[in-house]
Amino acid sequence: MPQAFAPEQTTTPSAPGGAAPLIAFHDVCLTIAGNEILRDISFEISRGEFVCVVGPSGCGKTTTLRLISGLMHPSSGQVTFEGRPVTGPRQDVAIMFQDYGRALLPWRTAAGNVSLALESLGVPRSERADRIQDLLVKVGLKGQDKRFPNQLSGGMQQRLQIARCLAQNPSVLLMDEPFGALDAMTRQALQDEVLSIVAATGATVFFVTHDLEEAVYLGDRVIGLLPHPGRVAKTVSVDLPRPRDQLSSRETPQFLHLRRELFDFIKEAEA
């Protein structure tokens, strides 16, 4: 993937000296109906960083993503975006859901689904058709524009969701186990596409997954959460060089070491 070179991708996980973080959690707690979901979550995400979140089920991975998106709000503490508290969804923050079957409009064609984002952004009708074609080509859905979501495979539906997210020209991509329901080959292909898209756009990514290898392969940094209540228990920096390769990156000693470290962490958590 030669086009995947981009200066943003070489930034180290820790924020460059002095620069304010793009997203920050300050002692975030969340209690819903007496259930403590999250306790004292604090971490920062720099601009252009690719942060993956792992942890056993029920640890609040998706909840942290929803707090960043503004679809949910903390009970106490603060989530900030560019230094200001998050009050609600922003148009430059795109969310990609795991359940593509529900997140796409079944009555709109592939082109129509991408168009939804453009319409919401107020893109004039005359410009939409070209942008839609560009986006569909970019995610590998060339020629599928007139098909409905239920005519597309799971992988293609997820590509369509990527296209809709990209239509927002997002500075931040929030991805909630986007490839969890896909087969291994499709998943790897989409992982590489996300990496090259991110490299090309310089977007910041917050990526929730239960696949530890995926987290290491994609991320600049992996945050491990523990459940009952959800809290940050581990943070590892991934210093694998970019662009990454499905075969060679996964065979490096660092990769195997990080995978082992996270594996032990999860095993300990579930013991």
Added chain:
Amino acid sequence: MTGWRWFWRLASFVVGVGFIYGWQMIADAKLISPVFLPGPDRAWAALLRGFHSGILEPKLVGTVQRMIIGWLLASLLGIALGTMIGVSPRARKIFGPTLEFLRPLPSSAIIPLAIALFGLSEGMVLGVIGFGALWPMLLSTVHGFGAVEPRLYEVSRALGMSKLSVIWKIALPSSMPDILAGMRLGLTVSLILAVVGEMLTGRDGLGNWILLAARSFRAPDLYAGVILLGLLGYVSAQALAWVESRLLRWRAVAR
């Protein structure tokens, strides 16, 4: 499987022909007095005669107009009211029980009220059709809004869509299958009430024609009117089914 499809189509055709044939046999055997039961031959002749003489056409037009205007009235009102109630879960809870009480109320029960309000006028007939056909549309719209995939509302929030475009682009299309089912029911109700209204008010139409034919023992004319109403119901249902298959094309495509 096209072979089977042709078989079933043929079978349905045989049943239809058998029905007409049986009717003819019973009429020819005079099992029932021809004064009350003409054969299909005489009914058909009466139908042709009615059109040739130009008597039947304005009556058909009158009934069709009443049915369609009343139905459109009810559709617009039903979908608009249904949308207003449907968008808010709270409104659904508040209005739901009252609507469920009003729905099974037979529309014929409000005819006396409508006569008192509007007299034996065109407006009264349209009012009754509108009232009767409103409920299936209203309730199916409310139901459709309640069944919208919650994830899509999150998508709309993430995209920063306005309340109005959420209704227009997400809730209404998502409810379309329910709404169309309601409109189909409403169409049947409209035809029934158009005929009943004509019978009661004497406005020119097929209902009135049938009633007068029966009273003056013109049995073939009566049957001609009934056949025409049957055809009207069939054609309008088919037309709506066609519209439905166009609007809901996304559901029919291969899964």
